[in-house]
Every structure is written in structure tokens, then in C-alpha cells.
Amino acid sequence: MDLSWSDEDRRFRDEVRAFLDAELMPELRHVGKTLTSVYAERDVSLAWQAILLRKGWVAPAWPKEYGGCAWSVTERYIFASELAKAHAPPLSPMGLGMCGPVLIGHGTAEQKAHFLPRMLKGEDFWCQGYSEPGSGSDLASLQMSAVEDGDDFICTGHKLWTTHAAVANWIFCLVRTSKEAIPQRGITFLLIDMRTPGVEVQPIISLSGEHIQNHVFFTDVRVPKANVVGRVGEGWSVAKYLMQFERGGGVQAPGLTVRLRKIAAMIEAETAARPDLADEAAALRRQTADAAIQIEALEATELKLLSRLSAGDAPGAESSLQKTVGTELSQRLTEIALAAAGLFAQVYQPHTVSPGGPVPGYRPPNDAAGIGPDYSWTVAAKYLNDRAGSIYAGSNEIQRNIMAKAILGL
The missing domain is CATH 1.10.540.10 (Acyl-CoA dehydrogenase/oxidase, N-terminal domain)
Known part of the structure; x- marks a missing residue:
């Protein structure tokens, strides 16, 4: 290459x-x-x-x-x-980066003609209905049911950790259309209009105070069979195809590099203001140098993975590698930034930054100016948000199992 x-x-x-x-x-x-x-x-x-x-x-x-x-x-x-x-x-990647590629690869001509233009225009805003209580990393144990009724399915169940469900008008879901001895069988990939009667959304407030994730409850929700992507009962194969795009196929290294440079500038600014922190700054510089090396290695993997995609191949097990390394590197950067910001990171001031959603119950002060240097304002909230990175899209423990099996043959 x-x-x-x-x-x-x-x-x-x-x-x-x-x-x-x-x-x-x-x-x-x-x-x-x-x-x-x-x-x-x-x-x-x-x-x-x-x-x-x-x-x-x-x-x-x-x-x-x-x-x-x-x-x-x-x-x-x-x-x-x-x-x-x-x-x-x-x-938002839910439509353009996940459901869209799935429809291109597995959808009917009618589904492509209807949904893809609306995704491009932003007329439909999507969320993902995968995780359930007790079915997160072990996604094959999901229990949301879809019972056939003429030309429809009647769907009942509970999805959670659903990002932007409160503002989405469509959700792509994994539902159970039959119970089989092998749990991966009998799962169907289904598109559901969030405005359908019986769909209820309740907020989940994150550690940073933001409302981004949600519970989604389905009570006797009627969904046309025409909204099945792929074949009934074979949604696990469609889901694996989608998860490869969710876990990999993107580009993380450039964004991590930009963040690392910002953190390096933070360290120098803090050192200039507090010469007594020279020893701590030296330790942080060593950590940023180590992170830079790891980001370069991730970049090489991403380019290799994108090369496979451009040849028409779906991402393989390397997408698990990319997801694992990328999210853990991101978390490492938040830890270095937290140490560099020092006491200023303790101040809770979401009015100075751009949260991913509303912050219920927070009243900004009359004086909108932030406390401390502006580079410290995002540090704590970013740290708290990034704790989920090694869990969402399949926990990193699960990714290591995939890599051990598919790449190492263990």
C-alpha cells in the first residue's frame, strides 16, 4: 500500500x-x-x-x-x-454510517429507494436498538419479541442505552421472531418508526449530566414485515455485518492526533504558569510521547482496513482491533488531560462547553464566563463520557475474544 x-x-x-x-x-x-x-x-x-x-x-x-x-x-x-x-x-453515524451500509448490502430495492435519500437529507434521524437489560455484550440473548400477525409483526420489549432515541424518528432493532436451540438463530433485523403507537422513550442521564442515552419500551408495536432487512430469522448475520462498520471502517487516528496536540499544549501552558510542576509535566510528556506512537500504529491499521473496504470487502476481525485500540487510546488521552488540568478539572460548568445533549436540572450562573483556562473546561466531562467507549459497540473484552478466535485461531 x-x-x-x-x-x-x-x-x-x-x-x-x-x-x-x-x-x-x-x-x-x-x-x-x-x-x-x-x-x-x-x-x-x-x-x-x-x-x-x-x-x-x-x-x-x-x-x-x-x-x-x-x-x-x-x-x-x-x-x-x-x-x-x-x-x-x-x-450522527446511526443512519449514514451503520444502517445505510446495511441497507446497501442487505436491503430490498424498495428499502434503498425510500430510506437512503432520506438519510442523506437528514429527513430521518436514526437510533440503534440493540442492547437490552441482561443482553449487552451477550447480544444473542436478547428477548424483545416480534410475533407475526398477518402482514405485520407485533413487537414487545425493552431496549436501553439507546443514543439519541429521544430525538430520533426511526430505530433499527434486533428482535426475536422465534426461539431456537442456538440463540443467534431466530433473530430478525427490523426497522421501526419511533412514532408508532406503543413506543415510549425514557431518559438515562450520564455521569457527565447529559441526556444522550435512553430506555425505549415497545408495547404491542405493530411493524410491517416489509421493514425486515434481510430474511426473517437471519438478522444475526445482518447485525454482524453492521457491527463491523460500527466497530471499524472509520478513521480515529487523525482526531486522536488533534486531541493529543491540544493536551501537549495544555501541559506546556500549565508548566509555564506553575514552574513547580516541572517533574509532573515531564511525566506527562512521556505519556503523550507513548500515546503518539500508539496513535501512529492505529493509523496504519486504519489505512489497511480502509484499503480492504475500498476493494469491496467488509471489515473483518481487524475492526475489533481498531475499536479496542481506538477507544482505549481515547480513554488514555482523557486521563492525561485530567492530570494536566489539575484542580480546574473539578469545576462543573457545562455551560462553557458543547454537551452531546441537554443537561437536565443544570442552571448556568449569571456570569457565563468559565472558571479556569478554557482548555480545562471540557476535560472532566470528556473523561466521564469516554468511560463508555470500551463498553459500547461490544465491550473490549468481547473484541479480544473475537480477535483471539478469528486472527490467532485460539
């Missing part, structure tokens, strides 16, 4: 930079710089998506026939790198 930039690559990079300079509004850049969660709020995400839509750059990995860019590995890497450097807010 040739990693050197061609003249065409550099021209594309310059085009992306010019576009971001012209179209990425200061208020959107501010959200990207001060974001404390994995996702931006719905309205921010859709505002940025509308700008990308006008340019035709909403879905870099989708085929052109479905409204995507069909970019090369290099172009996608350059685009992701420049987005990170410019502090662009992230788009």
Missing part, C-alpha cells in the same frame, strides 16, 4: 481545506472544539449535514448510485483528517 501523497491527493486536500474555510461556520467550529461527547446534538449534526449535502460530501463511503462519494481510501482519510483539524462537529 503506497502511503505517499500524489499531486492529485494534494489537490483534493486543498479543495477540502478551501471548502472548510468557506463553509464551516464559526459556531459549528466552536461546537467541534468544545464537544464533550462522542456525538453532537441533533440540531448541530443536521445543520452541518445540510452543508455537506449541498457539496455532495455527506456519505464518503457510499456508492455514487446511492448518493455517496465513492471516494478512494486516500480521499476518505484526507477528508477525515481535515475535518478533525478544522474541528468540524461529527455527524
